[in-house]
Amino acid sequence: MLPTPDSYNQLLLHLYRLSHELPLDRFQDAALELVKPVLPFDSSMWGSATLNPAGIDVHTIHLHRQPPEMLLAYEKVKHLDTAALQVARHPASTLGFHADSWFGSPEQEALRAYGKRFSQAHFFISGTFNPTTRFTRWLTLFRANDRAYGTETERVLLAGLMPHVQQALELNRLTHLNQAVVAAGHVAGRGAAIADLRGVLYHSDTAFEQALRAEWDDWRGHALPTVVMKTFLQGATRFMGRDQVLTLRVEHQLLFLQSRPRCAVDELTPREFTVAQLAARGNTHKEIADMLHRSPATVRTQIRSVYDKLCVGNVAGLIETLRLAE
Structure with missing residues (x-):
């Protein structure tokens, strides 16, 4: 009827x-x-x-x-x-x-x-x-x-x-994308987009498009740059560009992407980043040493290096700086 x-x-x-x-x-x-x-x-x-x-x-x-x-x-x-x-x-x-x-x-x-x-x-x-x-x-x-x-x-x-x-x-x-953006918190310069598994963009906000144009002068829209898709297809969940960082998660045959400017956290080594996350959680250098099977002296040195690279002086500053790289 x-x-x-x-x-x-x-x-x-x-x-x-x-x-x-x-x-x-x-x-x-x-x-x-x-x-x-x-x-x-x-x-x-x-x-x-x-x-x-x-x-x-x-x-x-x-x-x-x-x-x-x-x-x-x-x-x-x-x-x-x-x-x-x-x-x-x-x-x-x-x-x-x-x-x-x-x-x-x-x-x-x-x-x-x-x-x-x-x-x-x-x-x-x-x-x-x-x-x-x-x-x-x-x-x-x-x-x-x-x-x-x-x-x-x-x-x-x-x-x-x-x-x-x-x-x-x-x-x-x-709606799903916006919920994820809200959950991540507002960070200046951060953009969001949805693409399919071939890299075709279905939705992208102004900040995301500006990020891609800043990174690739010849980007014309419609699809993610080939180098980005190649990185993601190799199993990575983050693309580190000259000025921008793109992260993704895959849900229901779609790529949910976020862009942000590069920041000091991106210059940490993988080991330093792990130590920084644990220190931000409140673990002491001795606790971190036990978890990572390293000497307390080594971890203490790495924490000092992290603080110097990020230009922070306490855990509160470390937490705030790490948030910019989420």
Whole structure:
């Protein structure tokens, strides 16, 4: 049953409320369950990708009531997926179709077999495409029943819902990012951003963009610099630049990043940094020596070196200076 204007508005209000209330790992399934009563479907995939000659190159993907092996199987037939290519070639488009009809050519037999394997008899696909970056965001809804044909009214409904669904997803991610920034405390010059595992930036504040431009004169936005991604892909959680430091954590197929100016703490050796953290916790030099299996005299010397490098004279100053490097 199609929603009335009042129920449609209530759906959107509920959607946006969930975007602020739910954690990353629960929001997308909850959002899809909201859509299901007004636009019935059995399973879904929701993601982002780059369009290339071999088909879509997936960056992020959320599978709803589909097994993980579906994506692996799709990689073998994605070059036959003319529907995904059609959606990805337009700034904004929405399709509704019967799989056997759309993928009806003899060359697409493998794609039809894939669809039957994963109960994808009918499709609704809605997406947006940036022709400059060739980056696309899309939502696909699947119906398993071969007789459950979609209607033009339902296609139009999804076209209207898609911008709200995508905006709510972005708000959910931003809410999560903002909570982390608040938890870290305000530090002058600190920026924040969200990127996917390929380095494409989804959100970045002014301070983060200014940090990247200060570090790389030729940075033009859209993606993290290659050297940063190379560092992160090697397993590091911190990139130390000439003037800026970038840190990250990975959650739900996304990179949550923070930038800050380099500070005196960054000049400490790894051993000095460990000693500084323990001293800031209130441990004595003898306690630190026991924990690190070093002599008290060595630790006392390292603590003195830390204080000199950071230009602090007591534990309170040490704590405050270390906070700048969090």
